[in-house]
Amino acid sequence: MKTINLDYSAASPLDKAVLEKMAPFFTEHYGNPSSGHSLGEIPRKAIVEAREQIGLLIGAEARDIILTASASESNNLAIKGLLAGGKKKGNHIISSAIEHFSILNQLKTLQKQGFKVTLLPVDSYGLVDPEDLRKAINEETSIISIQAANPEIGTVQPLEELAAVARESEVIFHTDATAAAGWLPLDVNKTGVDMLTLAGDQFFGPKGSASLFVRRGIRLAPQVEGGIQERGLRAGTENVPAIVGLGEAARLARETLAERSAKIAIVRDELKEKLLSEVPHLHLNGHPEKRLPRNLNISVEFVEGEALLMRLNMAGIMVSSGSSCTSQALKSSHVLAAIGLTPELAQGSLLFTLSSENNVDDIPYITEKLGSVAALLRNMSPLYHQFLKEAQINA
Amino acid sequence: MPDYSEKVMDHFTNPRNIGEIGEADGTGEVGNPVCGDMMKFTIKVKDNRIEDVKYLTFGCGAAIAVSSMVSEMAKGKTLEEALQITNKQVAEELGGLPGNKMHCSNLGADALHKAIEDYMEKHGTKSASVS
Ligand code: FES
Numbered sequence: 001m002k003t004i005n006l007d008y009s010a011a012s013p014l015d016k017a018v019l020e021k022m023a024p025f026f027t028e029h030y031g032n033p034s035s036g037h038s039l040g041e042i043p044r045k046a047i048v049e050a051r052e053q054i055g056l057l058i059g060a061e062a063r064d065i066i067l068t069a070s071a072s073e074s075n076n077l078a079i080k081g082l083l084a085g086g087k088k089k090g091n092h093i094i095s096s097a098i099e100h101f102s103i104l105n106q107l108k109t110l111q112k113q114g115f116k117v118t119l120l121p122v123d124s125y126g127l128v129d130p131e132d133l134r135k136a137i138n139e140e141t142s143i144i145s146i147q148a149a150n151p152e153i154g155t156v157q158p159l160e161e162l163a164a165v166a167r168e169s170e171v172i173f174h175t176d177a178t179a180a181a182g183w184l185p186l187d188v189n190k191t192g193v194d195m196l197t198l199a200g201d202q203f204f205g206p207k208g209s210a211s212l213f214v215r216r217g218i219r220l221a222p223q224v225e226g227g228i229q230e231r232g233l234r235a236g237t238e239n240v241p242a243i244v245g246l247g248e249a250a251r252l253a254r255e256t257l258a259e260r261s262a263k264i265a266i267v268r269d270e271l272k273e274k275l276l277s278e279v280p281h282l283h284l285n286g287h288p289e290k291r292l293p294r295n296l297n298i299s300v301e302f303v304e305g306e307a308l309l310m311r312l313n314m315a316g317i318m319v320s321s322g323s324s325c326t327s328q329a330l331k332s333s334h335v336l337a338a339i340g341l342t343p344e345l346a347q348g349s350l351l352f353t354l355s356s357e358n359n360v361d362d363i364p365y366i367t368e369k370l371g372s373v374a375a376l377l378r379n380m381s382p383l384y385h386q387f388l389k390e391a392q393i394n395a
Numbered sequence: 396m397p398d399y400s401e402k403v404m405d406h407f408t409n410p411r412n413i414g415e416i417g418e419a420d421g422t423g424e425v426g427n428p429v430c431g432d433m434m435k436f437t438i439k440v441k442d443n444r445i446e447d448v449k450y451l452t453f454g455c456g457a458a459i460a461v462s463s464m465v466s467e468m469a470k471g472k473t474l475e476e477a478l479q480i481t482n483k484q485v486a487e488e489l490g491g492l493p494g495n496k497m498h499c500s501n502l503g504a505d506a507l508h509k510a511i512e513d514y515m516e517k518h519g520t521k522s523a524s525v526s
Binding site for chain 2: 302303304306307310314323324325326328330332343344347379380381382383385
């Protein structure tokens with residue numbers, strides 16, 4: 001059976017060029033960059049080069065890039081690292097209601113330690129209002145962390161405006177750009193962000209490769225203590241192949257970003273149009289325009305996401321869902337709740353994230369399958385039967 | 396996707412007895428407090444036996460399989476027998492459920508029992524042992 005992966009943000013295959021670039025560092029150039037002898041030389045240089053490429057992707061200088069092993073780690077280093085790093089204004093942190101758990105969960109911990117946290121609300125599209133941010137800032141605010149784009153509903157934040165508000169009040173602004181990096185043009189100087197998280201696995205680099213941009217002058221406390229790797233901010237022998245892979249993925253992303261994003265957006269738009277026009281009772285989540293080029297999030301009314309996902313999987317189509325039943329914690333998506341979706345609609349949410357592998361030829365099949373799966377599950381849904389009864393009464 | 400047993404996948408893929416009995420003798424509806432899902436059972440009773448049983452389910456793969464299994468287990472049983480069906484039995488019949496899906500098995504038997512109680516109340520046969 002043909003398989004159509006529409007869940008590329010969960011995992012993507014490595015770009016072949018990335019793999020080729022990484023390969024020699026597993027065997028031939030296995031040296032430790034910290035070594036004084038010649039085995040360390042090539043790995044050391046390779047890291048310098050990778051750091052440069054990562055910097056170029058976001059308009060930053062190589063020396064302001066801290067290499068980490070995941071976006072979660074970068075996010076923890078940014079916030080916990082800053083608050084433990086000495087110079088801070090006070091005990092107040094601002095973030096948004098739709099951040100990733102690597103932000104929200106550390107904020108919960110910090111709250112227990114006595115920090116005050118303000119989570120800004122979002123509108124029904126998932127946008128943070130810069131005015132809300134302005135009002136939330138006080139004398140005590142030490143850091144603001146707002147994502148560049150949401151990985152689930154795809155909504156892209158007005159980053160420049162938000163960063164400008166932070167700057168006016170001289171508060172450090174961090175952005176989790178994990179979902180945006182490699183897909184949207186990002187420039188740390190143009191947008192005026194002070195720290196930025198990105199991860200290679202989101203743009204065809206290896207898993208376990210990520211970075212944090214830290215503007216010069218900002219002092220962080222290491223979250224992994226030990227050796228002096230990464231200027232002492234992150235101890236541990238460098239994972240050279242992963243770093244090389246991230247560098248190469250960043251280079252490819254920068255060179256092909258506009259074209260790659262535009263191409264995928266065309267397929268995504270066509271998929272959206274087809275689904276919304278041919279399958280009844282669908283509901284688009286997130287912003288209609290201000291969204292990540294490869295992201296589509298749709299709620300299928302009257303049915304639950306895990307059942308949808310399983311049925312689609314049986315037809316060779318892979319997607320994910322924000323339904324509580326698909327989450328280990330049995331909680332439905334906090335993002336969908338924050339944009340005001342009813343619990344029923346959140347249960348039926350489907351997340352599609354595309355890649356260059358997807359093309360318009362598959363859209364009729366996907367549409368047909370989603371249509372038949374939705375019909376089949378609605379046929380056994382008490383909510384749908386209820387809806388039909390009410391429609392009859394009204395008619 | 397959780398690791399479901401073959402039995403669960405079978406009932407999920409080919410759910411038996413879907414639907415709603417038009418003039419049901421008893422109706423039982425329950426919501427899952429854990430995840431927000433719901434199930435509705437309708438039964439037809441003849442000579443104290445469950446002659447027909449149908450259900451509607453808004454829920455995960457396990458919930459759908461559970462409702463299908465419960466309907467099979469209940470069909471033909473006396474009301475007293477059907478009231479003895481436990482969530483644990485349903486899960487066992489399905490070849491087990493993943494740990495964090497056990498709560499879905501609660502829906503099935505609960506909704507069935509409610510439908511039976513509803514019937515008993517309407518017919519004044521609600522026994523003291525049934526709460
Ligand atoms: S019914 Fe929601 S997790 Fe099973």
